[in-house]
Amino acid sequence: MKFYDCGPAPSPKRVRMFIAEKGLSIPVVEVDLRSGGQFNEAFRKLNPWCTVPVLELDDGTAISEAIACCRYLEAAYPEPALMGRTAREQGVIAMWEHRCESDGFLAAGEAFRNQTPAFKTRALPGADDFPQIPALVERGKARVQSFFKWLDARLGESAFVAGPEFTVADITAFISIEFAGWLKLKLPDDHTHAKRWYEAVASRPSAKV
Amino acid sequence: MKFYDCGPAPSPKRVRMFIAEKGLSIPVVEVDLRSGGQFNEAFRKLNPWCTVPVLELDDGTAISEAIACCRYLEAAYPEPALMGRTAREQGVIAMWEHRCESDGFLAAGEAFRNQTPAFKTRALPGADDFPQIPALVERGKARVQSFFKWLDARLGESAFVAGPEFTVADITAFISIEFAGWLKLKLPDDHTHAKRWYEAVASRPSAKV
Structure with a gap:
């Protein structure tokens, strides 16, 4: 492989x-x-x-x-499980992962690619060229702020994004926040639950790869 | 349930x-x-x-x-399997499903929601309001045409989207084409492989639910 x-x-x-x-x-x-x-x-x-x-x-x-x-x-390589063991876990983790991708990762990408001069004709990833649409910069940033907000609420009730254990949803959320940093967007100081979680994930050896 | x-x-x-x-x-x-x-x-x-x-x-x-x-x-409910049995099948099916969602379903949604008057302040699904961005109508339609094109090429080499069997990737592709129909976008006549596949999927009882 x-x-x-x-x-x-x-x-x-x-x-x-x-x-x-x-x-x-x-x-x-x-x-x-x-x-x-x-x-x-x-x-x-x-x-x-x-x-x-x-x-x-x-x-x-x-x-x-x-x-x-x-x-x-x-x-x-089933161990350690990062996408759930039971049907319920698998569904719940897939849900949170998809929400993080849509609201976090794709939103940061939307703002970043439509803002950055190097992506003038490359506003979407993939084989096809698409020109930037300036209105998507603001929209993408607003979506990232909304993502930060719900993530903080979620992490106020749960140790990790999809439940009590670290999963692929935490990875997608964490990378989305790193990506948002390219736009100078950071978790606000009053998002204490998300910040606690972010520091914990950032300290895992896997976050440094 | x-x-x-x-x-x-x-x-x-x-x-x-x-x-x-x-x-x-x-x-x-x-x-x-x-x-x-x-x-x-x-x-x-x-x-x-x-x-x-x-x-x-x-x-x-x-x-x-x-x-x-x-x-x-x-x-x-593992039977019949629609998301793969082996690791390889599971990965390949997830890949095609995600491509269909990104290039087909989200593209049709982008054009439709940014075009339709009833969605003036609802250009994205979800709890938050976002205003329409007219440039996304054209971009979404172009992405759908690109989706039609690669889907046809893929179905020239494979009976179904993700391989020899019907899977969740066929469902996402099929519904994306139905959704594109709301925009008056149809598989072009020369996309013979995609049209053959579309008719076959449309004739399944599950397509009529």
Whole structure:
């Protein structure tokens, strides 16, 4: 197995952190997104969406999309469970993970990609070019603030995002907050529950990968 | 268990179709989105995101987000498998499902909600109001056309979206195309592979629920 990664990018870090939590060691192929490495022919053949992360299995199967890479790894390496054991846990964790992706990760991406000059024609990830839409900067930032708010409320009633244990939902939430930092958006000081949780997650070895 | 549904809406139909493919019968609570039923106090308590679908389990647990409802049902009722058996299958299916959601379902939603007068202040689903951004109508429609194109290419090499068997990825793709129909966008006639697949899926009893 190989893991196609890009050190500075938020999306592959979701999987890198998941790999670290599983205690796995997977050979890494670094894709330089800044020089357009995701658009070269060999990589495009592996993943026509021209995105990282990608897991390439030993039989040549390529799995892209962060949550799908995690799903593969969870099934192949069940311990420690990061996506739930019972049906109820699996559903609840998938719900919180999806909420974090929609309200946190995609919102930060919306603001960042529509704001940053280097993404002038690359306002969405993927193979197709789309021009920036300036109104999405403000909307994305507002959505991130709303994400911060509900995350704080949730962490006032739960040790981790999806329940009493650390799961993939914590990874998506944590990386979303790191990504929001690129926009100079930080958890407000009065979001004490989210800040307590954030410090705890940041101190895990997996957060430093 | 109860299933909070809304007959005309695309998102809960993803789960309704999944339930039908599993051969399950789950009592339905209809939420009238057109009169704002998702914002009343009782429903907001069940799902503060004010969206359908929601599965309410017998212990009171509420699971929202279409893919999370499917995940619960897949784990609780494994047959027939719609999200893969082996780790490889599970990863590949999750990848295609997520691509269909991003490029198909969210793209159609982006165009539809930013275009339709009734959604003037409701350009995103969820509890928060966001004003329409007219530029997203054109972008959403372009993304749907791109989705049609890759779907056709994919179905030229595979019987179903994620491989040789019908899976949750076919449901998300199918509902995305139905949703795109609200925008008067249809699979072009020369997309013969996608059209063959679409007719086959449309003829399944689950497509008519």
